[in-house]
Amino acid sequence: xxxxxxxxxxxxxxxxxxxxxxxxxxxxxxxxxxxxxxxxxxxxxxxxxxxxxxxxxxxxxxxxxxxxxxxxxxxxxxxxxxxxxxxxxxxxxxxxxxxxxxxxxxxxxxxxxxxxxxxxx
Amino acid sequence: xxxxxxxxxxxxxxxxxxxxxxxxxxxxxxxxxxxxxxxxxxxxxxxxxxxxxxxxxxxxxxxxxxxxxxxxxxxxxxxxxxxxxxxxxxxxxxxxxxxxxxxxxxxxxxxxxxxxxxxxx
DNA sequence: ACCTGGTTACAGAATAGTGCGTAATTTACA
DNA sequence: TGTAAATTACGCACTATTCTGTAACCAGGT
Numbered sequence: 001x002x003x004x005x006x007x008x009x010x011x012x013x014x015x016x017x018x019x020x021x022x023x024x025x026x027x028x029x030x031x032x033x034x035x036x037x038x039x040x041x042x043x044x045x046x047x048x049x050x051x052x053x054x055x056x057x058x059x060x061x062x063x064x065x066x067x068x069x070x071x072x073x074x075x076x077x078x079x080x081x082x083x084x085x086x087x088x089x090x091x092x093x094x095x096x097x098x099x100x101x102x103x104x105x106x107x108x109x110x111x112x113x114x115x116x117x118x119x120x121x
Numbered sequence: 122x123x124x125x126x127x128x129x130x131x132x133x134x135x136x137x138x139x140x141x142x143x144x145x146x147x148x149x150x151x152x153x154x155x156x157x158x159x160x161x162x163x164x165x166x167x168x169x170x171x172x173x174x175x176x177x178x179x180x181x182x183x184x185x186x187x188x189x190x191x192x193x194x195x196x197x198x199x200x201x202x203x204x205x206x207x208x209x210x211x212x213x214x215x216x217x218x219x220x221x222x223x224x225x226x227x228x229x230x231x232x233x234x235x236x237x238x239x240x241x242x
Numbered sequence: 243a244c245c246t247g248g249t250t251a252c253a254g255a256a257t258a259g260t261g262c263g264t265a266a267t268t269t270a271c272a
Numbered sequence: 273t274g275t276a277a278a279t280t281a282c283g284c285a286c287t288a289t290t291c292t293g294t295a296a297c298c299a300g301g302t
Contacts, residue, residue, distance in 0.1 A: 008145070008216075009216035010212060010216040011144070011145060013215045013219045014140070014141065015141075018141070023132070023135050027131060036246075037246070049294085050292065052247075053292095056248095061226060062222075062226025062227060072245090073301070074247055074248095076246080093211050093214070094131060094134045095129075096130070097134065097204075097207060098131075101183075140257090157282080158280065169281080171257085171258060173282055193265060193280080194266080194268080195279085195280040196280070196281085
């Protein structure tokens with residue numbers, strides 16, 4: 001994915017949300033502040049390095065906020081920004097779509113155009 | 122992205138929609154049947170190989186339907202299935218989100234938690 | 243020395259692009 | 273009449289690019 005300037009908002013959004021982790025991190029962050037180590041526990045299959053990179057990407061996109069606290073054994077908090085919170089229901093909707101359409105997607109029901117014809121008849 | 126079996130519907134959905142092309146193809150297919158060459162014209166930056174692969178992925182996911190007509194000059198039509206059509210408004214919503222939150226994301230307004238506090242005060 | 247959050251270096255895997263080949267029919271031209 | 277070229281939707285091999293993981297290392301504070 002080259003860094004092409006596209007004025008298409010869908011493309012821009014997907015540039016941020018694409019991949020395995022972004023939506024999952026949003027999901028885990030939706031009910032409050034989490035620390036780096038919390039997020040690792042939430043999803044143990046993400047590597048240390050990738051988690052840091054993904055979080056930074058989301059931070060730069062203005063979706064999560066990073067807060068570093070001075071002192072102790074070091075502590076960094078992550079939480080959603082207002083735009084990030086607004087994104088949560090949209091992502092949930094995608095998950096719902098997956099479940100609701102499960103049978104149709106598997107059961108090869110035919111095209112939507114076909115369905116329209118059937119309804120019209 | 123390994124082929125890990127995850128029962129998380131969000132993860133499953135993103136496995137299909139991730140990347141630069143899937144959402145764009147959905148976008149171009151939303152108002153009717155298109156041929157392979159139409160889709161190439163709609164997005165001239167996708168290579169023929171990748172377009173074929175992406176379309177096949179979407180077909181296997183039950184989102185688009187492929188219809189090959191016999192005979193030469195060879196002709197193949199693509200259109201959305203019913204689940205695919207249902208997906209369209211969700212993707213549009215993501216695009217809208219990008220535009221609506223543009224200022225907030227850029228203008229570093231602070232976290233959502235902060236916003237809640239402000240409202241509460 | 244140990245903890246947490248993060249970075250760097252390198253390796254291997256996954257993904258994307260280029261160019262060539264193919265099919266049967268039509269059109270283009272000498 | 274012969275033949276060369278274009279058309280359409282790919283598949284295949286090869287290369288380029290990007291992504292992801294492992295492991296090591298660093299910072300500041302107890």
